[in-house]
Amino acid sequence: MLVSRILKASLAAAAITFAGTATPQAAYPEKPIKVIVPTQAGGGMDSVARILQRYFDETGKLGTQMVVVNMPGAGGTIATREIMDSDPDGYTVGFWHEGIITSKAMGVVDYDHTAFDLLGVTGYGILGLGVAGDSPYQTFGELIEAARAKPNEVKVATNVGLPVHFVPLMVEDAAGVEFRYVQTGGGAKRFPSVVAKHTDTAIFGAIEFINWKDANLKPIVFFSEKRLEQFPDVPTAKEEGIDVIANANRIWLAPKGMPEEARAFLVNALREAMADETVQQQFSDLGVVPEFIEPEEIEKQLDWWAATAEPLVAKARQLQQ
Amino acid sequence: MGDLAGALLFVLHPWPFFYILLGTSLGIFVGAVPGLTGGMLITLTLPLTFYMDSTLALILLVAMYVGSVSGGLISATLLRMPGTPSSIMTTFDGYPMAQQGQPERALALGIGSSLVGGLIAGAFLVLLSPPLSRWAMTFGPFEYFTMVLMAIVLIASISQGSMVKGLIAGFLGIAFALPGLNESDGQLRLTFGFHALDGGFQLLPVLLGVFVMSQIIKDAYEIGKQPVSLELGTGRVRVSLREWRGHAVNILRSSVIGTWIGILPGVGASISAIVAYVTAKNVSDTPEKFGTGHAEGIVASESANNANVGGALIPMITMGIPGSPIDAILLSALILHNIQPGPLLFITNGDFVWALMAAYLVANVLMFLIMTASVRWIARAVLIDKAYMLPVIFVCCMIGAYALSNRMYDVWVVVGFGVIGFFLDRARVPLGPFVIGFVLAGIFEVELRSSMQMSEAGFLGIFDRPIATTFLVLSILMLFWPFVQSWRRRTKKESPS
Structure with missing residues (x-):
């Protein structure tokens, strides 16, 4: 002291x-x-x-x-x-x-x-849903269709109770479908889980999509206002009729x-x-x-x-x- | 092989090479001084590497690992005190041989065997890791949780001598892993309303407590005791090639045993040395010579404990599962450096993995050169008065704990686990299983619960996955094997009568 x-x-x-x-009283x-x-x-x-x-x-x-x-x-x-x-x-x-x-x-x-x-x-940071490059679901539409046809079967790797868990929950709610959640952990753990197809999809940050582009990870939708310049072909959730913007x-x-x-x-x-x-x-x-x-x-x-x-x-x- | 050649060239650059040299030397020193261990050195160094380049940091830690397992043979031979637990078996033949006037020969045998054991394991490490990690890529939660189950059963059944104590240690480790925010359901557990406990017990403070603080307490308790050392003669520390040729089979066998036991998750170098020693004794024509200064004993023990280091790196690199208690520290080093261990490591951090393996190989060669050249000085250094070192170590330990998350809480965790570790040690409860239990409990729970969340059929989903089913069956077999064995022994005894 x-x-x-x-x-x-x-x-x-x-x-x-x-x-x-100097002023008499010290300034912040x-x-x-x-x-x-x-x-x-x-x-x-x-x-x-x-x-x-x-x-x-x-x-x-x-x-x-x-x-x-x-x-x-x-x-x-x-x-x-x-x-x-x-x-x-x-x-x-x-x-x-x-x-x-x-x-x-x-x-x-x-x-x-x-x-x-x-x-x-x-x-x-911008968030998006990603799948394996050789996943049966190559677009966001296909993923939602599959989840609608088979409720509780499309597996989402997640980190429970954090935004990466809540964003898919919001999608579910907006699209009227039901996913199956699997606790996996942080991005570095969700990545192998999705790429090795133990799970079907998960939330990743834009930077993770850029870093792991060559390692078979592929974005299918972003929850941003507009499309990303690095991924011009990937739609935003809004375009797909899901009103979720979550950064x-x-x-x-x-x-x-x-x-x-x-x-x-x-x-x-x-x-x-x-x-x-x-x-x-x-x-x-x-x-x-x-x-x-x-x-x-x-x-x-x-x-x-x-x-x-x-x-x-x-x-x-x-x-x- | 191109990857390895590139990595070898990289680690021979001045900075990486300097860190390997530094790590190996420090490792040999703490290995040689009874009361200082490799686990202590590596845990203490870890917080100092926070702001280092991650590759250099891990190179340094691996070199320390190699050095510390080797240095123990000097005090085992000259003081009849294992400098590290892994050289316990070396005391049985190293010390008698030194007593009989051949300390140079005993040391040369130990140092040479360490090198060969380390390099043989290194060959396995380099050759097995890439295919194994490709295979492990197909592993999902079911495979991981059955594999960890296998590891837990293995720890229990291998420490047969004191199976109960090993189990107690393992379960205590598991118990301390429970409090805090639970990763599987995002809820707090067993925090009793203390917000400080919301994060549970972090691995690094626990390791600092168990490996460093408990040892400080123990050393302080025994500070008066000065060991008596045998004098080294003036002879050269080397053994003829002809003698080495006679040990070829033994070295090869012990190294393979050491590597294999290293690969098995959770089992440390001391078990490798014991198994290799007992095997060498069992197949020998002159088993009665073991324990009287027999060269075979030194060779078996020292090649196996060094081989264990390389073997134990294999599951850590390929699957993120610690092969020995020290690998648990390396694992936490990876995570603190934002490197996610697991089968994808070869893809996401390929250069890093190869550099690590190259550093391991170079560290073994440096260990041999340093030990051969300076064994006389090290022999004097082992008598250093620890009263001068303990305060420094104590301060480093406190700072290291605080640096992790800038909270006094972690410092108290270190002190608490130091006291727990000290009393466990006095009760002869092994600390290795404690640490492994602590690490594996988290992995086990997360993977088990993920499997359940994943599979529609609940636990039965395991039967869709052949590898996981195999691991499960193996675990059950290993659990009951000791009972089957003792039952067979009993019936054999009864049948002749």
Whole structure:
């Protein structure tokens, strides 16, 4: 404690010396900002943090350092709980995806996005359904037809209780068919399961389709607004008459009740970062659409998610065998 | 073969080569010092590799694995203390031979056998892994869960000497794998309302506790004891080619036994050495010489325990199932480096797999050169006072646990499992099955439940899948085999009378 107080005091002194004309009360941010990432280091989610960290380091736009802290475990809830329980002083934030909704729906935690101050979205991944290259179902239409003809027989590899589970449930609901779900795990596990045809289909991210194109994985539909330029022949769900648009958003969360000054500062910093060309390129390389989505807009999307997921929960929990 | 040649060229580049050299040397050192083990070194190093290139990281860890299994023979020969559990059998003949004034010969036999055993297993590794992984691609949940079932039965039936204790250890490991968010149904289980437990016990802190912390407690407890070492003479540490020729059959047999036992999931190097030693003794014309400083004994033990390393890498690379407790650590290293183990590894990370196998081969050769050149220094190093090392190891252990997910919780997990491991060890309950049970429980449950979710016929669906059915039948046979055997022995005894 003493050490950190001395450190803080000397930092403040240094700041005043260098700034010359310092305002009487210290402006936010006056110390490094901790960003909690709910996955381990490496991998797609973590890269989002690392790219922004590098950007803020190089441009100095944050006026302080951004410290990335990885806290994997329990489907991201270890980290989201840590964010929620932190002091709302603007020095601890983090981000996660729509799992913030589904974890509550599954009863793992008792809070969702409404327990946080939302700071916006720094890019989103596009999700799609994939099949093996030599699967009997070569199009989304064929897959739905098969599921309609033989209810409960088309097997979907899934990671129970997460968005990759809920999106097929939404499709089922919209198309009036019934899939059979098989718990398989993360993308790297769903991939062999689908390619070796132990299961018929599964949700993958656009980047996974790009990476595994030569390994016999083929997209049949995307849940995006418009078609992807990498896969011009693959339709969107909307075109196929299924009104499901579900992206994997990188949603920034802060503990509720942070000072408005800090909130506005962070939203603005993230918005500016996403307008940077280098950042945009690095996000695109990761298969993430480099758009900034305003806090009000993502709140609406998440409300829709929560409302859509709610009636599907009973079905999602049926997987317990 | 082109893949292997390319990978060999890659690992001979300065950085990969440096990491193999470093890993092998450190491995030999901890292997040689009683009270420090390979499992300890590899678990402690793992968190340090988080920000390293994944290929270099795994190369380093595999080299440590090779070195640590080999280094144990030095203390087994000179101190009559196995530096690592896998060299227990070497004490039986290595120490007497050294006592009889031939310590150089005993060491040379051990080092040479280690090399040959390692390389023979390496040949199996390189030749068997690609076809085996192609075959394993057809494996679905039914096959995986029956295979894990087979592994669990195997652990139980192979540790016959203390079958009950082995089973206790295995079940304790399984029990500790249960709490946390359940992967199969997305629900929390056995967390008793503690949110810290939502993620369950992570593998790395458990390994740090069982392998490192428990050993620190044990070493601290016994810190006063200084081992007495036999002196090395001035003779050269080598054995004539003629003598090697006499051991050819033994080396080959022991290496194949070591490789095979290595492939069997969950069984470690010490069992390989025991089986090879007992087999060598049984087929020998002079079984009475075993245990009195007999060269055959050293050769059998040391070639088998090194061969076990290569063999155990086979199921880890091809199926993502640990062939030994140390492979469980390597497996968690793969996952922490975002490499999904399994049959597709050859396709998704082909260069990586070949580099790993090449590193294994090179590490064996380096091990031989380092040990031969510096055995005299290592012999002195094994007497190092551990009071200087334990605090450093303790701190590294704590930092490693915290670095995983930046939570104090994991540090407490390490301490807790350290205490559990210490008491289990004192009760002579083996820690290997504990770790294997912990790792396999998760795989077993997920695969079993996926099979059930997949099949319309429920469990009966297994009979649609011939490979899974075969594994199931084999498991049942292995479970009852010990009983059948003892029943036959009994009836044999009774029949003459």
